[in-house]
Amino acid sequence: MSDIAERAFVRQELVAQRAAPIKTTGFVGFLRTRLFNSPTNILLTVVSALLLWFTVIPAFKFLLIDAVWQGSDRTACLAKPGSVVGACWPYIQAKFAQFIYGFYPQAQRWRVDLTFLLAAVLLLPLLIPRAPAKTLNAALFFIAFPVVAYFLLHGGGIRGFAITWSHDVLLALFNSITDIGQKLVSSPALFAVTIGKGLIYLASLLIYLLTPITWLRDLVQRSASEVFADLTVTAVLVSLLLFFLAGGIRNGWRALFTSIVTFAAIAIVIYVMKLDRGGLPVVDTRQWGGLLITLVVSVTGIVASMPIGIALALGRRSAIPLVRIFSITFIEFWRGVPLITVLFFATYMLPLFLPGNFTIDGLVRVLIGVALFAGAYNAEVIRGGLAAIPRGQTEAASALGLNYWKTTGLVVMPQALRHVIPGLVNSFIALFKDTTLVLIVSIFDLLGQLRASFSDPVWATPNTLFTGFAFTGIIYFVFCFAMSRYSLFVENRLNAHKRT
């Protein structure tokens, strides 16, 4: 035993202190691990730092330090001997109104401001997930706001309401059927003649069925205030119809109340904006421009492309072959061609397809093209969302006895749309960026106004170009960056259950 004790080694002195491990936390540690940990990385860091030095510092100096802040024409922004001149901000100041409103008359610009304000007030709560009353808010933004914005920006009033309009539209449709029928009757083929006669009989029957509406319209037109009379008649008819459809005395009260409130709101809007008495002075769309056009085109595209996209997405999944084939062809066609050809199509071809007496505003043509184009892209995004909804949802809805439209509207579509909000926002970013293309068909949006302002000899200096691009670039960047951050935010929120 003592033998073992003798052989055992017992250390007598302490181990010498080792050097502390290399610090990997804090600022120094960060430098060591993330920037200078290998020869390659040192090289990369130095190159990147040099790149930053030669881009960011000159840009900063150009935009702020060397910039000219005051002046009334180009002489202020010209380099004096021995000094460097940077950005020419007085030029932006002078052209600011043009960049925002285009050639919208000065006295009427409050209308544009009011529209922007309305849009912001309606849009912000819609974007905040916690804000209440999403349905009402969405209805106001997607349906009511575009109408109000049209009358605010364009001006003009209305002469009549739903009764008059539906009467006119239906009459035109039936007349067109009669027209086709008469053309077929005069053709030599017996088959065509038979179909033509059938069409004429059908049209005359339909026109006969229209008599009550015609009678109502005459009644409305004889009254003192056409618009309000028409509105009242429409309100009564629609409210009663909704009341009975929603369940009559037992369940219909809520629908009746909603309908009456809606019509009252419409009446208030008409009264406040004096739409029945000509409304605001008309500002032709050729006078619009700048950021106004950019926002009008993108918001209209966003709002109008949603229903188109939903319809096409449903059509592409439809059980009816013809509808499915039509949707697929339509979607693939618009997705396969560049937007600029679509804009040319809308500008040069569309007027040829419409009846000769029917002129259509240049901006509206572009809006139609943009809406169709964006609709096709949205359809694919929404289809992805529809595909993500488990089959069980549809089957459960069928088991509850809901029909196709109720299944889609109440069960499938709300879930699908919630899934694809990030994708939709991304396609809206693309749409917003694509609005710049309207300048090629001579509609002067923000970029178009910028380009036009370069040809102004009062401000022609070497630095004007870079200043203008910097200013508009910042505007575009702020809008797009905000949208992309929002899309990330929604995505994170939707995937909250996946995070650990």
Add this chain to the structure above:
Amino acid sequence: MAIEARKPPPQFAARMKRVLGGRSGLSGIAMQLLFAAALVWVGYEIIANARTNLETQRIASGFGFLNNTAGFGVSQALIPYAENDSYLRVFLVGLLNTLAVSAVGVFFATVIGFLIGLGRMSPNWLVARLCGAYVEIIRNLPLLFQILFWYIAVLAALPAPRQSFSFFGVAFLSNRGLVVPKPIPLDGSAPFLIAVLVAIIVAIALRIHARKALFDRGSVVTIWPYVLAVLVGLPVLSIMVFGMPATSEPPVLRGFNFSGGSRVVPEFVALALALSTYTAAFIAEIVRAGVTSVHKGQVEAGGSLGLSRGQTLRLIVVPQALRVILPPLTNQYLNLTKNSSLAVAIGYPDLFSVFAGTSLSQTGQAIEIIAITMGVYLLISLVTSAIMNFYGWRVGRSMSA
């Protein structure tokens, strides 16, 4: 006596219903009839209106105009073109220009995109941040804005030909574009081209042979010395036997502009630059998504099999990442091609600019010209997506097998 299975009933009515109305049966048939009637009505209205409108505006119709003399000049043509050539020739010139700018754009976009995408995942903090900033800035600015920026602000700010930037006295960059020496083919050019072609074919054959040896017998055949020898040796041999393939005509400054050499118009430079940097930002994101989609365990497994870091990347990460990357990448190439139509804003003579722009305003035949233009782009995108679908089908087959 075996009991024979009874034949299923023919169910003619049910089959007919299904053929005509799809899954929704009779109501489907009714819907289709209504839908077809509506389509016919709209189509009839469009054709009738177009006919009367064309008659009242005295616009000719039909494709006869393609043989008429165009009568306008084009600043860049890859095939010989004169002002008295036909519209068909103009169409071809434009199409080739579109393809040229797209090809250049695709090449640089891929290179920049991969660099930026990999840079974003770099362990180096500064590089990752810089690449991230690049992607965010470029993606959030409209493409047309960038094209105009390069064209109006940057390229126009370049010095005049007299003070142009010189690259070793060979190429010159000025506000008139990029001037490079022009190759003039000599007698040796045809054998030289054949030699290069043969060398490439031999190299590919060697590679196929090596892969077959590896997969069939498991033997590793080293081929790169042979490939190098063939690729360099054959062209050198051809030069030694047949003489130099081409001589170059250097650009010379004469008066206010360069004479000689071939000139790349500034519009082309601006468009290619904007298209490739813009698309590169999207490609970078695709590359990043592709590489992050490969599971970390795959890399670790590769390491535990004894593969080096490079081998792991080449044999394990890249093939799996490519499967995720390729479909959206082709989509971006397609977008680039479609976006090249923005050339019309700066006057580069691409298909859209010379055909739907100048030719349309000269002939006024909007329907035919826009239909042809749309058709060309549609054809390009349909063919590409068909190839992609085939690729996806093959990948799916190899994955499920």
